[in-house]
Amino acid sequence: MNIRFYNIILSIERIIYEFNKILLSNKPSTGIFYLYKIGLLSIILPEVRNLKGIENKKKFKHKDNFIHTLEVVDNISRYTNNLWLIWAALLHDIGKSITKKYIPNIGWTFHSHELIGSKMIISVFERLKLPKKKYIKYVKNIIKYSSRPITLISYTATDSSIRRLLFYDDIEDLILMCQSDITTKNYIKKIQYKNNFNLLKLKLKKVIEKDIKKKWVYSYPISGYHLMKIFGINPCKEIGIIKNILKYAILNGIIPNNFEKANLFILEIGKKIL
Structure with missing residues (x-):
């Protein structure tokens, strides 16, 4: 697959090579936003470009999910140089453009956008010729389960529900993704979210300590x-x-x-x- 832009023809492999360098830079949002401004992002990643904009209906409006995505990518880049975790951050909300729905007197919803977004990853990897065999499952799962740790942030979460999370292979990356997804400018909310994740980590630690005493093994005994x-x-x-x-x-x-x-x-x- 080749892409023509301003009478310049580039292979998709060369484009992704350069795009990966942007993702691994100190502030990826700068390069990604520039690609958006010149129209190249619409060609490379229309799924991300489609997140741009805010819709307002009867005093209800949603955030600009494109700008939010750029903030998430910058957040996660401060803590990791895992290219495929950064790709997951870039693509984590692409399901929102499909699942967006206005409900009268409630506002905008994006139900199941994580599941829908994870299913969209296959076409993205195929179109961009990304290493499907190596990393597609990883990226899909990070996106699919990106809200799961958040649902466990409560004092009523059971040991069984916490244990399900412990069976996830890339739990540290998943939690980092969730923490990076917090882009609120409200200082009080930001502190609350931070405390909530600390609570979750404490719960995980306690369940592990309990299970060690019971000689629990975090893998399945039958293959x-x-x-x-x-x-x-x-x-x-x-x-x-x-x-x-x-x-x-x-x-x-x-x-x-x-x-x-x-x-x-x-x-x-x-x-x-x-």
């Missing part, structure tokens, strides 16, 4: 390969179903997280499914 071997089948959707049932049973305390109990459990489940 997909083991399932295929004991049931004598090749990779299929049923294997995924059994793994999800096992995951639910462990996370919700139905069975302990050890091989013996898990093996007996999946043998019973396998009889019903296979």
Whole structure:
């Protein structure tokens, strides 16, 4: 794929090479905003360009999600040089342009924008020829679960819900993404958000300490390969179903997280499914 701009033809590989240098700069928003001003961002990343603007209806208005995105990218760049985490920050709200909805007397909503945005990542990676096999799952998951830590910031969050977060492979990156997503200019709100994340980290620490005493292991005791071997089948959707049932049973305390109990459990489940 080549892009023509002002009679200059550039390969998408060269464009992304230069774009990645912008993302890894001290203040990526400067370069990204310049690309927006000259019209090149609309060609490279229309999903991000479409976030620009504020719509006002009956005294209800939403923030400019494009400007917010630039602030998030700058925030996260202060703490990491992980290029693909910065890409996730850049793309984390692209689902908002599709899910935006006005509800009378309530205002603007963007329900499920994280899920929709994560699904849009496939076309973005394919169009820009980004390394799909290596990083697409990582970027998709950061976006898909970007609100999950926030939902756990409460004194009523259960150990099981906290433990689900601990099973996430890139939990530190996910929490950093959530913290970088705070762009409010209200000092009191900013302090409150900071305290909330400190509370979440404390909860995570306490659950880990409890689980260490119980010899809990943060990985599943049964692999997909083991399932295929004991049931004598090749990779299929049923294997995924059994793994999800096992995951639910462990996370919700139905069975302990050890091989013996898990093996007996999946043998019973396998009889019903296979």
